[in-house]
Amino acid sequence: MSQGVAPNVSVIVTTKNEDRNIGACLESVIEQTMPPLEMIVVDNFSEDQTIKIAKQFGAKVYQLGPERSAQRNYGVEQAQGKYILYLDADMRLSTKVIENCVKRCKEDTKITGVYIPEIIIGTGFWIKVRRFERSFYDGTVIDAVRFVPKDSFQKVAGFDLRFTGPEDWDFDKKIRQLGKTIVADAHLLHDEGNFNLQHYLNKKRYYSKGFDIYSEKWGKNDPDIRKQLRPFYRFFGVFIEKGKFIKLLSHPLLTLGMYFLRLWVGLLYLMRKR
Numbered sequence: 001m002s003q004g005v006a007p008n009v010s011v012i013v014t015t016k017n018e019d020r021n022i023g024a025c026l027e028s029v030i031e032q033t034m035p036p037l038e039m040i041v042v043d044n045f046s047e048d049q050t051i052k053i054a055k056q057f058g059a060k061v062y063q064l065g066p067e068r069s070a071q072r073n074y075g076v077e078q079a080q081g082k083y084i085l086y087l088d089a090d091m092r093l094s095t096k097v098i099e100n101c102v103k104r105c106k107e108d109t110k111i112t113g114v115y116i117p118e119i120i121i122g123t124g125f126w127i128k129v130r131r132f133e134r135s136f137y138d139g140t141v142i143d144a145v146r147f148v149p150k151d152s153f154q155k156v157a158g159f160d161l162r163f164t165g166p167e168d169w170d171f172d173k174k175i176r177q178l179g180k181t182i183v184a185d186a187h188l189l190h191d192e193g194n195f196n197l198q199h200y201l202n203k204k205r206y207y208s209k210g211f212d213i214y215s216e217k218w219g220k221n222d223p224d225i226r227k228q229l230r231p232f233y234r235f236f237g238v239f240i241e242k243g244k245f246i247k248l249l250s251h252p253l254l255t256l257g258m259y260f261l262r263l264w265v266g267l268l269y270l271m272r273k274r
Helices: 022-030 050-056 068-078 097-107 125-134 150-155 167-178 197-218 223-229 231-243 245-250 252-273
Strands: 009-015 037-043 060-063 083-088 091-093 111-115 118-123 147-149 180-183 188-194
Touching (some): 022 037, 022 091, 037 050, 083 091, 083 097, 083 150, 097 147, 125 252, 147 150, 167 223, 223 231
Parallel strands (some): 009 083, 111 180, 118 188
Antiparallel strands (some): 091 188
16 A cells, blocks of 8 residues: 555445454455555454454554444545545455446546445355345445445435444435446455354344334335335345346246245344334
8 A cells, every 4th residue: 555645545444343354355455456545444342353453454443333324424534535435344345446436437527426246255055145136236226335436425424323224225315316326347245154044134133223214214205215115126126127037037046045035034024013
């Protein structure tokens, strides 16, 4: 990483007890084809080796809670870059992500946000199912931008601190209203490790806590809300639009597995509403 030069891009990583992942994440940032970069880790008071490892990779480390929204907003306040890329610690960038995002934004100054296609990695059949499911979401209202010009972030006042779970959707919606969004021509890897159904459902249950406030903010009949929180689009629409149904037919076993998981998540959401 170049020293003494104002970075074009500030990469912000939020952490809490992520010593298993943070090294690989930051290494993927360092290996980008477009330096210089500034790495900012905003840690939620980890009790493991996360902070030590982050400092070893040259990151600027701050500590703040209680959730990702506050951490990300604080990271941007510290950032020097013209562009912001925010990541979770279990994500790794392919080598040309930043170069591609910066290039696209410079070519079209109307761009206010960039989606980065996400590939789920890990071990076992259910990780393959999760990877298959995630492949349908790139650039849809189920996705969220990860790369933004800093002035766009500031114009929409960053992440809403009231949300845990739908904060990405809320931020994405504000960015889309501000200008133009695109999908990058490079991807990131999201390491979900060894899939555990109970852990997966617990995570979904935790993130669903903010759905009611999110829905109230934008209105239950908002087009994005209808897609994100109502069953038709989540179970059918997102998987068949723009000819994507062919992929379902081509991978019947993965399709069955995906609908098994979607059914569990749907039931969890219905039980939460009672």
